[in-house]
Amino acid sequence: MEYTHLCLRGSLFLFSVLHYAHTEMSYSIAEELKPGSFIGNIPKDLGLDVGALSTRKARIEKGKNDRKYCDINLRTGDLFVAERIDREALCGEKHACVLKFELLFEAPLELHRINVQIQDINDNAPTFPKDVIKFEITESAGKGTRYRVNAAHDADIGPNDVQSYALQQNSNFVLNMQTTSEGRKYGELVLEKELDREEQRDIKLLLTALDGGSPQRSGTVVIHVIVLDANDNAPVFSQAVYEARLAENSPFKTVVITVSASDADEGVNGQVTYEFNQMSDKSRMMFSLDETTGQITVTGNIDFEEGYKYEMFVEAKDGYGLTSDAKVIILITDVNDNPPTISLKTLTNPVPENVSPGTEVGIFNVEDKDSEKNSQVRCSIQQNVPFKLVPSITSYYSLVTTDNLDREVVTIYNITIIATDEGSPPVSSITIFQIDISDVNDNPPVFEEQSYSSYVPENNKPGHSLCSVKAHDPDWRQNGTVIYSLLPGEVNGAPVSSYLSVNGDTGVIQSVRSFDYEQLRSFKVYVMARDNGSPPLSSNVTVSVFITDVNDNTPQILYPAPEGNSFMTELVPKGAQGGSLVSKVIAVDGDSGQNAWLSYQIIKSTDPGLFKIDLHSGEIRTQRDISDSDNMKQNIVVAVKDNGQPSLSATCSMFLLISDNLAEVPELKDMAYEDNGSKLTSYLIIALVSVSTFFLTFIIINLGLRFCRRRKPRLLFDGAVAIPSSYLPPNYADVDGTGTLRSAYNYDAYLTTGSRTSDFKFVTSYNDNTLPADQTLRKNPTDFEEVFGDHDVSPEVRQFHCTNF
Ligand SMILES: *[C@@H]1O[C@H](CO)[C@@H](O)[C@H](O)[C@H]1NC(C)=O
Numbered sequence: 135m136e137y138t139h140l141c142l143r144g145s146l147f148l149f150s151v152l153h154y155a156h157t158e159m160s161y162s163i164a165e166e167l168k169p170g171s172f173i174g175n176i177p178k179d180l181g182l183d184v185g186a187l188s189t190r191k192a193r194i195e196k197g198k199n200d201r202k203y204c205d206i207n208l209r210t211g212d213l214f215v216a217e218r219i220d221r222e223a224l225c226g227e228k229h230a231c232v233l234k235f236e237l238l239f240e241a242p243l244e245l246h247r248i249n250v251q252i253q254d255i256n257d258n259a260p261t262f263p264k265d266v267i268k269f270e271i272t273e274s275a276g277k278g279t280r281y282r283v284n285a286a287h288d289a290d291i292g293p294n295d296v297q298s299y300a301l302q303q304n305s306n307f308v309l310n311m312q313t314t315s316e317g318r319k320y321g322e323l324v325l326e327k328e329l330d331r332e333e334q335r336d337i338k339l340l341l342t343a344l345d346g347g348s349p350q351r352s353g354t355v356v357i358h359v360i361v362l363d364a365n366d367n368a369p370v371f372s373q374a375v376y377e378a379r380l381a382e383n384s385p386f387k388t389v390v391i392t393v394s395a396s397d398a399d400e401g402v403n404g405q406v407t408y409e410f411n412q413m414s415d416k417s418r419m420m421f422s423l424d425e426t427t428g429q430i431t432v433t434g435n436i437d438f439e440e441g442y443k444y445e446m447f448v449e450a451k452d453g454y455g456l457t458s459d460a461k462v463i464i465l466i467t468d469v470n471d472n473p474p475t476i477s478l479k480t481l482t483n484p485v486p487e488n489v490s491p492g493t494e495v496g497i498f499n500v501e502d503k504d505s506e507k508n509s510q511v512r513c514s515i516q517q518n519v520p521f522k523l524v525p526s527i528t529s530y531y532s533l534v535t536t537d538n539l540d541r542e543v544v545t546i547y548n549i550t551i552i553a554t555d556e557g558s559p560p561v562s563s564i565t566i567f568q569i570d571i572s573d574v575n576d577n578p579p580v581f582e583e584q585s586y587s588s589y590v591p592e593n594n595k596p597g598h599s600l601c602s603v604k605a606h607d608p609d610w611r612q613n614g615t616v617i618y619s620l621l622p623g624e625v626n627g628a629p630v631s632s633y634l635s636v637n638g639d640t641g642v643i644q645s646v647r648s649f650d651y652e653q654l655r656s657f658k659v660y661v662m663a664r665d666n667g668s669p670p671l672s673s674n675v676t677v678s679v680f681i682t683d684v685n686d687n688t689p690q691i692l693y694p695a696p697e698g699n700s701f702m703t704e705l706v707p708k709g710a711q712g713g714s715l716v717s718k719v720i721a722v723d724g725d726s727g728q729n730a731w732l733s734y735q736i737i738k739s740t741d742p743g744l745f746k747i748d749l750h751s752g753e754i755r756t757q758r759d760i761s762d763s764d765n766m767k768q769n770i771v772v773a774v775k776d777n778g779q780p781s782l783s784a785t786c787s788m789f790l791l792i793s794d795n796l797a798e799v800p801e802l803k804d805m806a807y808e809d810n811g812s813k814l815t816s817y818l819i820i821a822l823v824s825v826s827t828f829f830l831t832f833i834i835i836n837l838g839l840r841f842c843r844r845r846k847p848r849l850l851f852d853g854a855v856a857i858p859s860s861y862l863p864p865n866y867a868d869v870d871g872t873g874t875l876r877s878a879y880n881y882d883a884y885l886t887t888g889s890r891t892s893d894f895k896f897v898t899s900y901n902d903n904t905l906p907a908d909q910t911l912r913k914n915p916t917d918f919e920e921v922f923g924d925h926d927v928s929p930e931v932r933q934f935h936c937t938n939f
Pocket residue numbers: 546547548
């Protein structure tokens with residue numbers, strides 16, 4: 135009843151109403167009073183009798199809206215609520231809500247106006263137009279962005295209308311209250327913290343609208359914020375750095391690694407593509423990147439030796455161009471695909487055979503392009519060569535001799551060097567090269583025999599070949615070219631060269647003179663074989679010459695003295711018995727052996743039966759007793775014969791006188807078989823032959839001398855004397871290009887009687903005019919002296935010497 139509020143306005147005015155029957159009465163009530171609720175007492179307010187109402191037939195006329203919200207109790211005069219009065223229905227949002235009635239009196243007719251002011255009560259809660267208010271807000275919306283929320287509606291007015299809003303606590307939005315120009319309050323969502331679709335794609339907030347009534351009423355609405363995607367996320371790689379290992383020589387299309395980036399955004403914003411970024415041209419040729427899958431594959435030849443590490447950046451890009459990148463490191467792992475290389479840096483070739491063991495003859499380098507174990511190389515040289523490898527500074531090796539070399543045994547070595555790396559499987563390479571061993575004059579000529587002997591029959595012709603010596607020298611070319619010569623020496627006081635000569639090339643030894651066994655039975659010479667090296671090496675051998683006997687001496691009878699010189703007479707006693715030694719023929723023979731084995735024979739005797747001679751001893755004995763009848767004078771002729779082939783013989787006569795007394799000796803002359811006439815003839819013949827021989831010899835010598843002077847002067851050598859090749863010009867050996875000395879010396883042997891100088895042989899040198907003077911002559915004076923010194927021959931003499939016969 136609080137709301138039942140009587141209000142009288144202007145009693146003066148009431149009087150006038152009354153007067154004009156036109157009184158206005160105003161009442162104020164709250165809406166929604168129960169029907170029958172008291173509003174006011176009319177009679178009281180009009181100053182009328184209650185009874186008057188019924189008598190005057192007071193009644194309420196319907197208002198404009200044809201509804202009679204109030205009525206009057208005629209009995210009490212009370213004005214009461216006749217039906218529900220809903221202010222909101224009647225007046226809506228109008229602030230002043232007044233129901234106007236007319237109170238009609240009859241008799242007299244009086245019209246009074248009744249204004250019933252309807253007071254609002256908070257009977258309505260705020261309501262929102264929808265249950266859910268949807269907002270679609272892009273996540274890129276900036277801080278402070280405002281979103282108006284439709285105001286809640288409250289049918290009540292005034293303080294009962296919506297007075298405030300309350301927003302559910304949240305992290306992104308706050309509510310800001312605003313009032314429209316009409317004074318309506320509404321809220322604004324203000325973005326206080328940016329949205330992140332990727333964190334929360336929709337947000338539901340409860341918004342409560344509160345009115346100001348008492349009790350307070352509220353209404354809520356759900357604010358549904360849908361966060362729209364913005365391309366606010368760059369793609370993100372799963373790793374900042376990708377590292378992959380790839381074996382070299384991997385085939386094309388080998389997948390190296392797959393990079394992947396994710397993008398939290400949606401749709402196009404989240405579509406990631408990949409591409410290389412910051413990449414060297416070299417890497418670009420090696421790898422390709424699949425734009426969509428992020429797969430990196432091989433497109434080039436992966437060679438560890440050309441690059442063991444590739445670094446590149448991969449960029450991931452989403453549809454609207456946000457990018458990020460990641461580093462990709464591709465490490466190439468080595469495969470043992472390179473064989474070691476062996477390179478010869480220096481090589482002494484040829485190697486002289488006299489280098490001492492341990493001499494370095496070559497240096498080579500071994501390399502392997504691979505790495506680590508694959509590049510560790512071991513080097514070996516084949517067995518059975520006198521060389522070894524000595525590791526030197528890194529990857530260098532020296533080739534060193536391990537033993538003495540001998541060109542005469544092995545001239546060429548094929549050196550095989552094998553380099554093997556330590557990869558698995560190992561790879562190796564082989565180098566073969568040749569080392570030639572060059573000659574050093576280290577071998578003297580060696581004679582085939584330890585000594586030589588030769589047997590030559592005496593009376594040989596000069597120039598007779600006795601034997602030949604042969605020496606071998608295994609050295610190369612001139613170092614192995616053998617030249618023979620006689621070593622100077624003397625035989626019986628004469629130089630050996632007057633006995634023998636040796637052919638420098640062939641080693642054939644010839645006699646220079648005729649030998650006489652009876653004078654010289656044997657002699658020894660030394661033959662030297664010398665090579666042509668520098669310095670030369672030589673060796674010598676003895677050659678023994680044995681002169682063999684020839685039956686050239688007739689037996690010589692010593693006793694009895696040769697016929698004619700004496701008259702040797704032997705006395706034979708008359709009483710001599712058979713077998714008595716009467717005499718002896720003594721003979722000798724200059725020869726020897728069979729040739730001097732003499733035998734005796736009686737070839738003639740006065741009385742053949744009386745004497746006999748011993749075949750071997752030459753003893754003459756009686757064959758029987760002497761008898762008186764035997765002739766006193768006996769003569770026997772004895773022949774002495776040697777045993778040579780043919781045999782030579784001599785004879786002698788012996789006179790035997792059978793007597794006991796020398797006084798009985800008759801004229802012995804008679805006993806000889808005189809042959810004076812024939813002797814004289816022989817003497818004559820001998821004299822004649824001598825004279826003519828002398829004459830002839832003289833003429834021949836004379837002619838010979840003239841002939842010699844006309845001939846070219848000759849360079850003269852003793853054929854038996856050695857001329858070391860070092861005295862020869864260096865190119866001498868190459869004259870014929872075969873490396874052997876051509877026969878440069880002629881050994882012509884002549885034996886003359888007389889001076890020692892004439893015993894030489896003279897030689898024509900083919901070179902004497904063609905040799906460069908400075909080469910030959912520089913040494914010559916002394917050399918010649920050395921060579922010929924023993925022979926009393928001056929060069930001048932030699933120049934013009936000539937012999938003849
Ligand atoms: C060395 O190699 C050559 C070919 O290069 C060959 O003719 C020769 O027989 C080889 N010598 C040896 C001793 O193996």
